[in-house]
Amino acid sequence: MKHLIDTTTEFSKDINMEFGLDKCKTLHIIRGKIQPGDYTINTTDTITAMEPTDLYKYLGYKQLKGIDHTAIKNTLNTEYKRRVTAICKTQLTGKHLIKALNTYAIPILTYSFGIIKWSKTDIQQIERTTRTTLTKHNNLHPKSAIERLTIKRQNGGRGLIDINHLWQKQINRLKTFFYTKSHTSNIHKAVAVNDHNYTPLNLHEQPDTQHNDTIDPQTQKIEDWKKKVLHGRHPHDLEQPHIDTIASNKFLKIGNLFPETEGFIIAIQDQIINTKNYRKYIIKDPTATNDKCRKCHTQPETIQHITGACTTLTQTDYTHRHNQVANIIHQKLALKHKLIQDTNTxxxxxxPQTVLENTTHKLYYDRAILTDRTIHYNRPDITLQDKINKITYLIDIAVPNTHNLQKTIGEKITKYADLKEEVTRIWRQDKVYVVPIVVSTTGVIPNHLHHSLKLIDLKDSTYIQLQKAAILNTCRIVRKFMQLDEN
Known part of the structure; x- marks a missing residue:
């Protein structure tokens, strides 16, 4: 007969047992069956035995002869769902919502990896539950690229911890620990030799360290994202030589948008908004027979058409977005050169006022410049004149679609070439610069924008505010458009 006692049973007679023997229990297991039998310490003190229905906690989990993996998994799943739902109901920004999931919800599961037997199907179901809950609270579009959710924010994703990778990594590290210790510790060696799938570690099988060390999950996810025909267009756009990838993902890195807005602009970048063209050609909806724009009725209704190419929106929504970006540049220039004093608006x-002037600078907003000969394009958005150094800046704003960025910058420079010559001659300027301020409808930043901001002596970080203004207004335009009657 062998007695397995789960509590310390060797006590000195001189020890004052104030910690309470009523909290101690013994567990007798004979050939896999629990046997009754109290443990007598002395004539007056006895530790009672556990009943077959009793449970005790070890490593935070209730168990008796072993661990009830199914019951514990159900408990953990319920608590995880509760925490994810509670976080989604908060007013946290996009970055902080994901951070809360990483630090408050996911650790509930992390502690069990290597102790509780999770299957790959279980982990996939947990990840699916996470996405479903985020979608339910409008924080994630159901058709968005799955990879983007767990890609780091600086790489264009949202930064959620990859639960599947975390599960595999933790088990692999525990296995590596046991194998390393088995070289110097007999007990670790005995455990490693005899664990034939008794634990989630299954130490009898050697860990696949080579596989886990050579594959970077982030790199693999980005490659999988790029391979997607529709979703992969955005990462390929960011790889263009004239695009600043780090700056283009800055709004995700900062993460100060609401989760709903963040999820929506990502859906726009992934081009999975439910437009007529998407329904007809991508998801093959048999009811979608006509893909013409519901506003202009001439061009196919794609997401690029909605964000920057519909002629009926040019004088309204596109102009409002353009003016919002122009307001930022005008306000910063006016404050920098002390043409206005209000810093709180x-x-x-x-x-913007049409004309602002002091002894050193003159600032025009949307005002035509009079010339001796006819100039077709004589009305830049902003004109800044430095009276002291005799330098004029012709600043023009544009918010085109991403594929038109380079073309738009070139057009702006060419467009005002004649005006540049006339201003140099008439105003007797030493230098006249054409300064295109161009940011894409989805917040993609061209390298040329940094050059333009440096030329007019604004902080390079100004692009962050321009990017946010473009994104917020693009989301507003698309939401407003999609609410229109299709007929």
């Missing part, structure tokens, strides 16, 4: 409530 946000850009979206700021109304």
């Amino acid at each position: 946000p850009y979206y409530n700021y109304t």
Whole structure:
């Protein structure tokens, strides 16, 4: 007969047992069956035995002869879902919502990896539950690229911990620990030799360290994202030589958008908004027979058409977005050169004055420049004149679609070439610069924008505010458009 006692049973007679023997229990297991039998310490003190229905906690989990993996998994799943739902109901920004999931919800599961037997199907179901809950609270579009959710924010994703990778990594590290210790410890060696799938580690099988060390999950996810025909267009756009990838993903890195807005602009970048063209050609909806735009009725209704190519939106929504970006540049120039004093007005409530002037600078907003000969393009968005150094800046704003960025920058420079010559001659300027301020509808930043901001002596970080303004207004335009009657 062998007695397995789960509590310390060797006590000195001189020890004052104030910790309470009523909290101690013994467990007798004979040939896999629990046997009754109390443990007598002395004539007055006895530790009672556990009943077959009793449970005790070890490593935080209730168990008796072993661990009830199914019951514990159900408990963990329920608590995980509760925490994810609670986080989604908060007013956290996009970055902080994901951070809360990583630090408050996912650790509930992390502690069990290597102790509780999770299957790959279980882990996939947990990840699916996470995405479903985020979608339910409008924080994730159901058709968005799955990879983007767990790609790091600086790489264009949202930064959620990859539960599957975390599960595999933790088990692999525990296995490596046991194998390393088995070289110097007999007990670790005995455990490693005899664990034939008794634990989730299954130490009898050697860990696949080579596989886990050579594959970077982030790199693999980005490659999988790029391979997608529709979703992969955005990462390929960011790889263009004239695009600043780090700056283009800055809004995700900062993460100060609401989760709903963040999820929506990502859906726009992934081009999975439910437009007529998407329904007809991508998801093959048999009811979608006509893909013409519901506003202009001439061009196919793609997401690029909605964000920057519909002629009926040019004088309204596109102009409003353009003006919001122009307001930022005008306000910063006016403050920098002390043409205005109010520093508290946000850009979206700021109304630029047509003419601002002091002894050193003159600032025009949307004003035609009179010339001796006819110039077709003589009305830049902003004109800044440095009276002291005799330098003029012709600043023009544009918010085109991503594939038109390079073309738009070139057009702006060519467009104002004649005006540049006339201003140099008439105003007797030493230098006249054409300064295109161009950011894409989805917040993609061209390298040329940094050059333009440096030329007019604004902080390079100004692009962050321009990017946010473009994204917020693009989301507003698409939401408003999609609410229109299709007929």
